[in-house]
Amino acid sequence: MSRKLPALLGTNPGAPFPDPETALREPDGLLAIGGDLSPRRLLNAYANGIFPWYSQGQPLLWWSPDPRTVFATDGVHLSSRFRRQLRRSDWTVVADRAFDQVVLACATAPGRGGHGTWITDAMRAAYSTLHAIGHAHSIEVLDGQGRLVGGLYGVAVGRMFFGESMFSGESGGSKVALAALARVLHGWGWPLLDAQVENAHLQRMGAQAWARPRFLAEVRRLAALPGRVGPWDAAFGLPAASLGTASGSEGHWAPV
Template sequence: MQYLTEELYFPPISETSPEGILAVGGDLSTERLLLAYENGIFPWFNDNEPILWWCPPQRMVLFFDELKISHSMRNTINKNIFKVTFNKSFQAVLLGCQNTKREGQVGTWLSDDMMAAYCKLHEMGKAISVEVWQNDELVGGLYGIDLGHIFCGESMFSKASNASKMAFIYLVNYLKENNYKLLDCQVYNDHLDSLGCREIPREEFLTILKDNPLGAIN
């Protein structure tokens, strides 16, 4: 595990710690963030702590044909109680994710600095949001990094039952229709598992990631 300087660089993935930490420090510039995501690395740390860069040994992903939609969720979709948009309120989605209380979490990992960085990526067309509305109120959504062949999901929130699932399903349909290869969900949780996501070895994920017609930055 290396400590990063101002140099735009990440060490080889082979130097990742057993729990998945590759490096510490550096910055949240758009250039470094894109370099990270294009090489299977993502930042994950608590506010007021050093930046930690991760590439875990098991990667939680969704292959689109494995998406699970429950019977009750299909009924929710058919009732048309939600409206779904893309990139209409990116910053509001980030605020929703930042303010959501999560089990076992003290404070938030989505700091103001991280929010500012992702907003810059959004302005560049590299970060997108999915919003879910009910009676003109934002009740759920998600955001992530768009690599053109893989979408790297970052976070989601829900203030109404099934709202985040609705955002997820609409995103998956969009990615499938536009010939993306998979949805990167980073690390395991029960909610993602219920939607059909599963863990694959890091090496398999990186192979899919590198098979990019645009080419990853090295």
């Protein structure tokens, strides 16, 4: 019996991707090889529940794993102990102030077991271009002196946000970025945040595992709705201490 192989993408960035339901079971979710990281190709991928993930020296690989790890934007959990700490915090959360710095921090953060190595120079350039055209966004956590202590970045298509990576320069920085993003998205009426692949840290914060058919149906619905293209800096300015209150997103992607 011949082994099933992933599809090979051509040079046309507007060509449709293969049906994600045809992705391999082993390795889980590998759908296609090749293509490019042009904005058109990337936005088409995300709108169909597909993302690129490969390491330096590998061909460009595209994935749609089953199950998919997601957060309900009103279901991000912060422990009671951590919320108490935040009430005394001088941290603030902003958006789109230091996109390239956040991506670089995600790529070079220590203690990630090599998981940042997939954020290659080509990936950084591609997402910087998406940021420039208003579809990729960074969430920054700043201390009282304005220093970056945590953050995340991802891609917005329609009313769907796809988290790519996050980091902590100080303990809890990425938790604050994720909780603040979820609170803002929930306020906008965006119900779902993609976290791609599960890990214990995400599960502790309230991540859910959705079967791929359910995830794809919801993504395609949300991606087709009017979104917020352009900078998000005016929508943030959230004190981290507000995440320690009993309201908002505290229900109940790479580690802190």
